[in-house]
Amino acid sequence: xxxxxxxxxxxxxxxxxQLSHHKSRLLVALSGIAFADVLMFMQLGFQNALYDSNTRxxxxxxxxxxxxxxxxxxxxxxxxxxxxxxxxxxxVPGVKSTEAMYIGLVTWKNPQTRRKTSxxxxxxxxxxxxxxxxxxxxxxxxxxxxDTFIFDRGxxxxxxxxxxxxxxxxxxTTEVDKRTxxxxxxxxxxxSFGADGTxxxxxxxxxxxxxxxxxxxxxxxxxNVKPGYEAEQVAAALKSYLQYADVKVLTRAEYVKMEExxxxxxxxxxxxxxLGVSMGFMVGxxxxxxxxxxxxxxxxxxxxxxxxxxxxxxxxxxVIFEEAIILATLGFIPGFIVPLGLYQLAAxxxxxxxxxxxxxxxxxxxxxxxxxGLSGAIATRKLQSADPADMF
Numbered sequence: 001x002x003x004x005x006x007x008x009x010x011x012x013x014x015x016x017x018q019l020s021h022h023k024s025r026l027l028v029a030l031s032g033i034a035f036a037d038v039l040m041f042m043q044l045g046f047q048n049a050l051y052d053s054n055t056r057x058x059x060x061x062x063x064x065x066x067x068x069x070x071x072x073x074x075x076x077x078x079x080x081x082x083x084x085x086x087x088x089x090x091x092v093p094g095v096k097s098t099e100a101m102y103i104g105l106v107t108w109k110n111p112q113t114r115r116k117t118s119x120x121x122x123x124x125x126x127x128x129x130x131x132x133x134x135x136x137x138x139x140x141x142x143x144x145x146x147d148t149f150i151f152d153r154g155x156x157x158x159x160x161x162x163x164x165x166x167x168x169x170x171x172x173t174t175e176v177d178k179r180t181x182x183x184x185x186x187x188x189x190x191x192s193f194g195a196d197g198t199x200x201x202x203x204x205x206x207x208x209x210x211x212x213x214x215x216x217x218x219x220x221x222x223x224n225v226k227p228g229y230e231a232e233q234v235a236a237a238l239k240s241y242l243q244y245a246d247v248k249v250l251t252r253a254e255y256v257k258m259e260e261x262x263x264x265x266x267x268x269x270x271x272x273x274x275l276g277v278s279m280g281f282m283v284g285x286x287x288x289x290x291x292x293x294x295x296x297x298x299x300x301x302x303x304x305x306x307x308x309x310x311x312x313x314x315x316x317x318x319v320i321f322e323e324a325i326i327l328a329t330l331g332f333i334p335g336f337i338v339p340l341g342l343y344q345l346a347a348x349x350x351x352x353x354x355x356x357x358x359x360x361x362x363x364x365x366x367x368x369x370x371x372x373g374l375s376g377a378i379a380t381r382k383l384q385s386a387d388p389a390d391m392f
Contacts, residue, residue: 036284037335043276053192067221094229123206135187154190155197288375324376
């Protein structure tokens with residue numbers, strides 16, 4: 001190892017010398033790589049926000065096992081099934097409790113701007129906690145009152161005056177599908193790609209917003225297991241016992257994965273973000289290839305001279321790959337810094353969870369190195385065929 005380090009110290013940094021000799025060309029190359037990195041970072045950030053924001057409600061549900069309709073696609077497209085399935089599930093050994101949850105999209109008037117927008121409404125039995133959100137569980141008494149709801153402080157839109165009034169202890173009124181409701185509290189969940197915000201109340205208040213909905217038609221069945229029982233074992237027993245066409249049994253992990261898979265595989269948005277990452281990668285490959293190819297063409301006689309002096313292809317290829325690694329490293333630095341500000345800007349504008357992660361930074365760095373290495377491999381094809389006899 002020591003001998004290898006000493007060899008590196010004695011080696012002339014030919015790749016760096018060639019890059020730094022043409023500073024304008026180097027600056028253009030680094031700008032192109034940084035742009036490709038920014039594009040990949042932003043697409044990956046939006047993609048993560050897509051999955052994170054749309055699974056927050058799934059992850060907040062207080063249940064070990066969840067019953068849904070097989071026709072349900074995601075949280076904004078939840079079909080209903082019979083409440084009788086919960087009563088039947090209670091007979092399965094290991095089941096501690098069962099609760100129903102109602103979910104639906106409603107159009108309401110923003111209490112501040114009076115503009116109509118879509119929000120997600122959730123209703124459940126206020127005698128039991130159904131969500132792992134402390135602000136919700138501390139206000140269960142409020143949502144027992146007729147036509148009283150609590151609203152998402154992380155909703156997308158202009159609600160500053162509304163939140164100020166509620167924080168001051170005042171109740172705000174608005175309309176949902178021509179029905180007047182009161183907002184007496186707030187909690188924090190956050191907007192998603194599917195809904196601008198969330199309204200939460202009792203099951204009775206929810207059904208008042210959906211007069212055609214039968215109380216026996218529910219969207220989610222929340223099942224908790226007794227201590228000493230494994231959720232996977234109880235779920236297997238429920239699948240065997242509830243062999244009906246209108247119900248599907250999921251563990252908590254499967255329930256979250258169902259939502260994520262919808263946005264990954266069935267929604268065009270997930271594909272578009274993945275395509276954006278690929279496009280950023282290809283842009284970087286083309287830019288770095290142009291820089292390295294130009295360098296090879298400009299110094300082809302010098303490389304041929306090295307060959308005549310006895311240097312093999314491996315040494316010359318090493319010079320090109322040295323340039324590729326230098327470009328990847330230097331280009332990544334601004335490509336990493338710029339998205340930090342863009343993430344904050346996008347998060348403030350959309351109320352989506354867009355932030356930098358160490359894993360994403362490592363992934364983009366690896367993609368940058370692969371991108372520059374691939375460009376170097378393409379650019380060296382002409383170098384390998386260079387014949388000193390043809391150059392002079």
